[in-house]
Amino acid sequence: DYIRGALSENLDKDSSSQLESAEALFKSLGSIDYSLEVSDNLKDSDILIVDDNKTNCEVLERRLSLQGLTCRTAYDGNTAIEEVTKKNPDLILLDVILPDINGLELLKIFREKHTSDELPVIMVSAFNDVDSIAKCIQLGAQDYLPKPLNGTILLAKVISSLERKFFREREQELVNELHIQATTDQLTGIYNRRVIFDSLEKAYNDLDLGKIKGFSVLTLDIDFFKNVNDTYGHGGGDEVLKSFAGNLNELITEPNVVGRIGGEEFLAILMETDLQKVTKLCDNLRQEVTSKVIDYEGNKIKVTFSGGVSNTNESRNASDLVNKADERLYDAKKSGRDRIVLSN
Template sequence: MTDAPGHLLIVDDNKVNRLLLSRNVELLGHKASVAENGLVAMEMLSSQSYDLLLLDIEMPEMDGFQVLEAINADPDLRELPVIVTSSVEGLDNIVRCIELGAEDYLPKPVNKTLLSARVSSGLEKKRLRDEQRRLLERFATTEVAQDLQESGFAIGGKRANASVLFCDIRGFTALSENLAPEATIDLLNTFYTLMFEAVTSNGGIVSLMLGDGLMALFGVPQPLNNTAQSAVAAGHEMHSMIEMLNHDRLADGERSLRIGIGIATGEVVAGYAGTDNRATYTCIGSAVNLAARLEAETQNTGSRILVDQETLDLLDRVDIQETFGGTQIKGFSDPFDIHAL
C-alpha cells in the first residue's frame, strides 16, 4: 500500500455528513474537498484532478447513480476510484453501483476502520493505474495509448487514409565514427526529442525509430482533417529544429546535421502487429514503401523534402522548389512525379 496522501472529493447533500467524512479523511492524512450534490461534483471534477471520490446516492440536482454514469462515460474520469457511502438499502442498489463502476459500497454511518481500509485500497489502485498509464505512454504514444484504452488490444489492422513520413540523418555513419558511444547516444536522444516534438505538435505519431531515422504516421490511429498538410508542416518544423540545433553545434565546434524527409499519402492498413505477448503499432501499404523510397531519393536530388503527387494534391499552400517528372522509384514498376518542397 502507498503512504502518499491523496486528494479526495466528498459528495454528500448533508452538511453534517460532509463535515464528519472530511474530518475522518483528514485524520487519515489526506486532503478533503466537498460538494453538496452531483452537479457541483462534476463541475469540480472537470476543473481539478482528484485521487478518489466518496459519493452519496440520494442527492438533489444530480444523484449518485447519475454521477457514476457520467464518470463512466468520460474517458478522462473513468479510472477515478469511487466509493459509495450511502444509507440507501437493498442489494439491487449496491449491485447497480458496482455495475456503474464503483469500487466499493460503505453503508452509513460509515465505520472509520472500514473507511481507512477502503480509502487506502482505492488510492493504491489509482496509483497503480496511473503508473500503468505512464508506462504505456512512455513506450507507446499518447494516441496509441488512447486507442488501446478506447478500443482494446487486438492483433490486426484497419484500412485508413494516412500520410507517412520518413526522416533520416544524412551521413550519420561518418558523423558518428569519431564520437564516443555515450556522445552518439546523446546526439540521437537530442535528435529524437526534437523530431518527436515536430511530429506530435502537428497531430502525428512516431511509429518506428530506425537507428538514425524514424517513421511517422498522420491520420492513424486518430483521424486528421488533412493528413498531408499535417505531415508537410511537421517536415518543415523538423528542418527548422535541426537548423536551431546546428547553430549550437557549430558554436561548439561540432559538425552540422542534415536530414532528408520523404512523405507519401494513400490507403494503409494500420494496427497492432506481432503476437499477443509482444506487439507494436504500425502500418503497411504502398504509401509506406513510397515514403521510405522518397526519403532515400532526397540524397540523389539534394532535396530537403520530397512528396508524392497524392500529398501535393491535398496541400492548401505549397512552395514547390522542383518537380522530378517520371522518376523511377526502386520497388515500383511505374514512374512517379515527385516534388521537392
C-alpha cells in the same frame, strides 16, 4: 451460539462435526487486529465527501484526515459537480439522498465523463437492501457503505479503493513506458525503425483502400558523420544526431511520419506526391539544418545532410520505393552532398 442452540436438536453427527471444525478454525486465527493505516503512497489523496448533513461530513472528514487524507466537502449535487470540474478527486464518498440531485443521478453524470478507474465512487446510504446495493454497483459505484457507518469498515473500503486506483494508474504508466520504449529511438526521442516500416506498410494499405491518393518516401543521411565522431567523440556525434532529429520532428509533422532507422540514417513518409510541395519541405529542412550551430563542450559544430525522394507514382512496392529513395540519396552524395535528389 444462537445458531448452534437453534439447530442443535436437528444436527446429525456429521453436521455437528463440521460445525465444531469451523469453530476451531476461527479460534485458531486468534484475535483480529482491526488497526488500519494508510500507506505513504496514498497519503494526501484527495477525498470528496458529498452529503447534505454537515455533521456527517465533519465526522467523515475528521476520521479520514487523521489518516493523512485530504478532504473536500459538498452539501449538494451541483456543488459536487463543481468540485469535480475544478479537480478530479481520488475518491468520492457519495450519499444517495441529496437536496437537489439524488446520488444515483449524480453517479450517472460522473460516469458519462469518467470511468470507475478514473473516478472511484463509494455510495453511502441507510438503504442496506440487496436491490439498492446492486443498483449502485450497476450504475458504476465501486463500493457501498451502509449507514450508520462503521469506522473500521469505512477506512478499509476507502483504502481499498485508493489502492486500486493507485495501482491502476501505476500499471498504465508502466504500459505507456513500455510503449515508448518499443516505438521510440532511445537517443533521439523520435520514432524507431520498427514504427517507420510499420507506418510504411499501413500507408500502402490505406492507398489500396483508397483512403489516401499517394505518398512519398524521403531518406536522409548526415554528411561526413564519421568525421564528426572522429573529431568530437561519440558524445559530439550524439548531440548532432539529437539536433538533427529535433529539426526533422519540428518540420515533418502529422500526418507525415519520420524516424531514425539506424546510425545517421533517417526515413520520412510524406503524405504528398506533388514534387513542388515536397521540394519546398526539403528546402525548408535543409535551410534549418545547415543554419544551425550545435554547441558541444565549447565547440561549434555545423553539419549538412543528403537525401533522396521517391513516390508511389513510381512503384507500389514498399521495398522498391525505399530502394529508389536510397539510390537517389547515393546520387546526392556522389554529386557533392548537401542536397536532396527528387528524381533521376
